Amino acid sequence: MAVLDIDQAGRVFGSGHLRVVALDNVSLRVGAGEFLAVMGPSGSGKSTLLRLAGGLDRPTSGRVLLDGRDLAGLDEAGLAQALRQQIGFVFQEANLLASLTAAENVALALELDGVKPRPAMAGARGLLDSLGLGAVGGRFPGQLSGGQQQRVAVARAVAGGRSLLLADEPTGALDALTGESVMGLLRQRCATGCAVVLATHNVRHAAWADRVVFLNDGRLAGETGPPAGPECLLGAGQVR
Amino acid sequence: MSVRHSLLALLSAGPMHGYGLKTEFQAATAEVWPLNVGQVYTTLGRLERDGLVTAVADADGQKVYEITGAGREELARWFETPVPREVMPRQELAIKLVFAMKSGVADVEAVVQRQRVATVRALQDITRLKAAAESGGDMAWLLMLDALVFQAEAEARWLDMCEARLAKENIAAGMARRHPEIPADQAVERSS
Numbered sequence: 001m002a003v004l005d006i007d008q009a010g011r012v013f014g015s016g017h018l019r020v021v022a023l024d025n026v027s028l029r030v031g032a033g034e035f036l037a038v039m040g041p042s043g044s045g046k047s048t049l050l051r052l053a054g055g056l057d058r059p060t061s062g063r064v065l066l067d068g069r070d071l072a073g074l075d076e077a078g079l080a081q082a083l084r085q086q087i088g089f090v091f092q093e094a095n096l097l098a099s100l101t102a103a104e105n106v107a108l109a110l111e112l113d114g115v116k117p118r119p120a121m122a123g124a125r126g127l128l129d130s131l132g133l134g135a136v137g138g139r140f141p142g143q144l145s146g147g148q149q150q151r152v153a154v155a156r157a158v159a160g161g162r163s164l165l166l167a168d169e170p171t172g173a174l175d176a177l178t179g180e181s182v183m184g185l186l187r188q189r190c191a192t193g194c195a196v197v198l199a200t201h202n203v204r205h206a207a208w209a210d211r212v213v214f215l216n217d218g219r220l221a222g223e224t225g226p227p228a229g230p231e232c233l234l235g236a237g238q239v240r
Numbered sequence: 241m242s243v244r245h246s247l248l249a250l251l252s253a254g255p256m257h258g259y260g261l262k263t264e265f266q267a268a269t270a271e272v273w274p275l276n277v278g279q280v281y282t283t284l285g286r287l288e289r290d291g292l293v294t295a296v297a298d299a300d301g302q303k304v305y306e307i308t309g310a311g312r313e314e315l316a317r318w319f320e321t322p323v324p325r326e327v328m329p330r331q332e333l334a335i336k337l338v339f340a341m342k343s344g345v346a347d348v349e350a351v352v353q354r355q356r357v358a359t360v361r362a363l364q365d366i367t368r369l370k371a372a373a374e375s376g377g378d379m380a381w382l383l384m385l386d387a388l389v390f391q392a393e394a395e396a397r398w399l400d401m402c403e404a405r406l407a408k409e410n411i412a413a414g415m416a417r418r419h420p421e422i423p424a425d426q427a428v429e430r431s432s
Contacts, residue, residue: 039360041404187371203396204389207363208371214356216403222353224361 001068002029003163003195004053009062011048011218022048024218025062032163035187035196037206040215046199047168049215053197054166055083067163085113088157088165092172094149096141102152103128103137109159127155131185147178154185158194165189167198171205183208242332243275243283244292245318249339251293251307252315258284258303268338273331287311312345319346322358333395337402349406356399363392 011023023045030036038046051057052064055071064071066086074082096105106124111117128137133155136148144152150170157165167186171179183205186196190210198209206212213223243265250256250264262280266273284305287293292311295303307315319340323333333355340346370385415422 041400041407184371184374203360203363204367204393207360207367207389207392209364212360212364214353216353222357224357224364 002031002065003034003067004028004030004197005063005065005068006049006053007063007065009049009052009059009064011045011052011057012060021218023052023059026215026218026220027062028213028220030164030195030197032195033190033193034211035190035198035209037198037200037209037212038215039200039203039206039212040221042201044215045218046215048218050166050168050197050199053164054087054089055079085160086163088159088162090150090153090157090165090167090170092169094141094146094153096149096152096156098141101138101140102133102144102148105141105152106156106159109156113160115160124155124159127159128152131155131188145178147174147181150174150178150182151185154182154189158189163193163195165194165196167196167200169200170198171200171202176204179205242318242335243279244287245315246335246339247280247283247287248292248307248311248315248318249343249345251305252312252343252345255304255306257298258305261305268342269335273335315343315345319351320354322355325362349403352399352402352406356396356403359392359396359399363389363396366392 006026006028008025008027009023010021010025013020013022026045026049028036028049038049040046048057052059055064055066058064058072066082069082071079071082096102097108100108103121103124106127107117107120110120110123115123125134125137128134131151131154133148133151136144136152141149141152150173154165154167154170157167165186170186171182174182179202186198187208190196196209198206200206211224211226214221246265246268247261250261250268256264258280259277261284262275262277265275265280284293284295288295288305290310291308292314293305293307295305298304318336323336337348337351340348340351366385366388370382370389373382373385
């Protein structure tokens with residue numbers, strides 16, 4: 001079963017001559033451990049798609065299923081709980097709480113899930129260690145570089161074993177090499193079974209994904225399909 | 241190979257002389273790819289042999305070349321197939337888009353989109369090699385892979401630009417049809 005199943009979803013804003021179709025009959029499935037990148041020009045529907053996937057907005061047609069459950073069938077409280085427990089978000093800005101250390105920022109996400117403070121802190125430190133961020137756990141966001149902050153934000157987003165990570169331009173403010181390290185981190189989370197959906201303008205970062213889909217005017221305009229084997233590298237074999 | 245297909249693209253608009261083809265080709269490609277008249281006639285000879293064009297003498301006894309049905313099929317196949325990476329240095333992609341626009345027989349946006357899928361696919365492959373190489377410590381190999389990554393990225397970004405230009409042109413054309421009273425330079429601003 002797919003972690004995220006977007007089934008013929010549409011999203012229309014306004015009506016009459018002000019009607020704008022932001023998303024038009026889009027179907028996408030993302031399985032456990034799969035890394036999907038969504039590319040497209042500004043206004044093509046990338047952010048709308050991510051907002052629907054994350055339950056921050058509802059489709060005007062079609063369905064969005066999370067682990068097989070239709071989000072439309074949940075009331076406000078049920079939706080809030082499903083989102084908090086199953087989905088992690090990463091945005092362009094890390095948005096860490098400045099008065100908490102890196103580890104405390106991650107632990108807070110676990111505490112909101114109902115974990116007691118002490119085990120939450122232990123869980124946060126363990127997670128930061130596993131992501132190669134053990135050394136920065138005790139530092140405050142102001143003492144971290146932009147890249148370190150963003151990697152801590154990824155750790156916070158995946159804390160508690162969330163099954164889906166949604167990332168909207170998470171590398172927009174980072175230099176080339178630091179952006180790559182964030183992509184490496186997303187890749188690493190996929191290896192643990194987390195599904196990742198990345199919206200980006202940056203084709204170099206999209207290329208870290210297993211599959212890249214292209215949106216144009218709210219419609220799917222193409223996709224790269226599943227990864228090719230090593231025999232296809234560097235030359236022959238790209239042509240279907 | 242794209243001289244063949246470029247000539248077919250030019251001929252898809254109507255019959256032409258060999259010298260006219262040379263002139264049109266160089267004008268269309270901003271002369272970035274110089275083509276001598278000998279190459280044109282050699283290529284036309286092969287196209288004729290392969291049944292993709294036919295030649296008839298005009299009133300002055302000069303050969304006029306015309307595309308055949310098989311030639312149109314071959315041209316359509318070219319537009320439908322992304323350019324393989326090994327011929328990229330020859331700028332075949334730029335040439336293909338130029339002739340897709342000029343000939344009017346191809347859906348230019350579809351050509352752009354198909355190529356982008358192929359380019360990003362190649363970029364994914366290189367990125368996977370890179371991810372594997374990061375732990376290997378072979379710096380020279382990593383630098384080489386970075387070079388391939390940035391070449392493919394440049395191509396993908398150029399394709400984005402092509403698509404944006406085509407979209408803007410389509411919007412402007414649509415506005416001009418619906419609102420002929422609005423000057424063309426303001427039409428796109430108002431619609432966005």
